[in-house]
Amino acid sequence: MNHSNNAVWVFAEQRDGEFLPVVYEILTEARGIAEKLNTNLCAVAFGQGVTGKLDQLAAFGAQTILCTDAPEFSTYTTGVYTRQLAELIHQYSPAVLFIGATHNGRDLGPRLASRLDTGLTADCTSLDVDADTGNLLMTRPAFGGNLMATIISPNRHPQMATVRPGVFKAMPLPGAPAAAVVQATSQVQSGDMLTEIVHVVKEKSQEEDITRARIIVAGGRGLGNATGFDLLQELADCLGGTVAASRAAVDAGWINNARQVGQTGKTVQPELYIACGISGAIQHLAGMNKARTIVAINKDKDAPIFKAAHYGLVGDLFQVVPALVKQLKSQEKGTKS
Template sequence: MERAKVNQGIDLSAYEDVWVLGEQREGKIQPVTIELMGEGRKLADQLQKKLAVVIPGYKIESEVEKLLHYGADIVYYMSHPLLSSFSTDGYTSAFVQLIQKKKPEIVLVGATSIGRDIGPRIAARLGTGLTADCTKLEIDAEDGKILQTRPAFGGNLMATIVCPKNRPQMSTVRPGVMEKAIHQETAAGTMETFIPDLSENDIRAKLVEIIKEEKKQVNLTDARIIVSGGRGLKSAEGFHLIQELADVLGAEVGSSRACVEAGWIDASHQVGQTGTTVRPDIYIACGISGAIQHLAGMNESKYIVAINKDPEAPIFGICDYGIVGDLNDVIPAMIAKLTQKEVSI
């Protein structure tokens, strides 16, 4: 399908409501969907519009209905056998069909592997813009447009972008950036089933097999506690100490970009602008100086604990609790205290 022409003098008043393009994998709603619903609810309330969430899939009605407990006014269930598993062509075509039919004003997409694949394709087919990796969304009080803020120039400044002449206004948001919608005991809203016009010929790339990685999966996005290591660890062996503290706390292990680039730890552990954005209850930064790119990925944590030998390290400017000292002394003392052992430094 060719890209739609932009700036066609469309009737902006024909577009309304805030939409979340949700995700499911193997029939389970992904957490990023609940996060986007939380932010979408705020935007919809400011605009006095409805919040809708769209889920593609097949024979997952009971799972989709759960979204009615998270503040959605409308849940659109795009049901089709060709949508049971993700395909770029299938998902893109189905979303575009429903968007063209219902005309939402704002569309939020998760900046996941799926969202980054289909988001730009949907925008291109609709002839509208897309602001990627947003960290803040708000409504302009004067004209009701969405103000989409995202880091620019390596995180050294923040750019606010608007889409004044085309609709829908589209944004992708990284998982972990926004607060999740709150579960409500009583379901609200309605659920509508939409059957898109799809055929086998529409899907050029076919899913042949799903091969799951056997190694332990890192789940930084949903972790309540994260213990992260930085350049101050000096070597890959330093992560043994980080892992030990994480095990005691029931935490996940994170890392700065420098450690990943040095080959000390796998990239799946990276926190920051070019890694995973997180907001745990407790974030313990060990030997991390606090480069702005790293801070952008964890500064929404509820409590930040910093351990660093340099009292002038930027990390101490944002932490809730700071410990100036050698992490090789501090972490063993923390572990000993947590396991009720004798502390001796």
């Protein structure tokens, strides 16, 4: 028997030879899916020189790893990756395939689904298995985020979904055994190499990655203008946190869109999320409602954000935030003296 047949597959995307954090997040979630389907969890890794890094995938629960280690896989290109993954799927018939909803994953998923004549549910925020039918239940926001739709693919295989980075928490599997590694030869043909990567130019981002922040101070339209974020930065600095924003603040041009939290922004799961002048629209909540502690500061006591918050401060943020900063600074002085 081959361990990859009917298995749950996770595409292990790498960049510069390092697997992306979303791979570990999906592997963590996919362990439960494979268990419910009573099947094997398999990671599929393409790259050049990735063979030495496969233990990291096993540590997060991959029981089998299908690896293709060859120069043409060092950097992602649509034709090459699609060909290889499609050939492996024909060979092993996995039941399920998960791909991270990264820029490359969003390119690869639809191309592959089309080639395999199967469905693809993009940007899933939760995954489960129907106990009666064994169908994968793929849930994602629909109709502008106003409802959550659960999608199934009962007649087409593999059942494919992309998963947004930051939606699931990555947790290593304690005592994970070593994985069975299968080296797959490249099936790429010259016609698949439609693009050639001549040079990769990395944009130097000044922006912090809000998906990795432990503490976030987020601002919305209630800030009134871009300088309102200076106040939030002061609070974030006192707490060792990072500043983020609602879409309204981003659309107004007050802050870079890399800082946007929500359905069309990033999904964050910090220990502490302080929402200042944010009403709590469903599309915003979709990106932050898994934060461990949510504090809302809003002058409207009926603002929906208070329903999601663990602690609420009804008041003008231009009074509340400076008061918090003052308090935190005086505490800091107290501990230093």
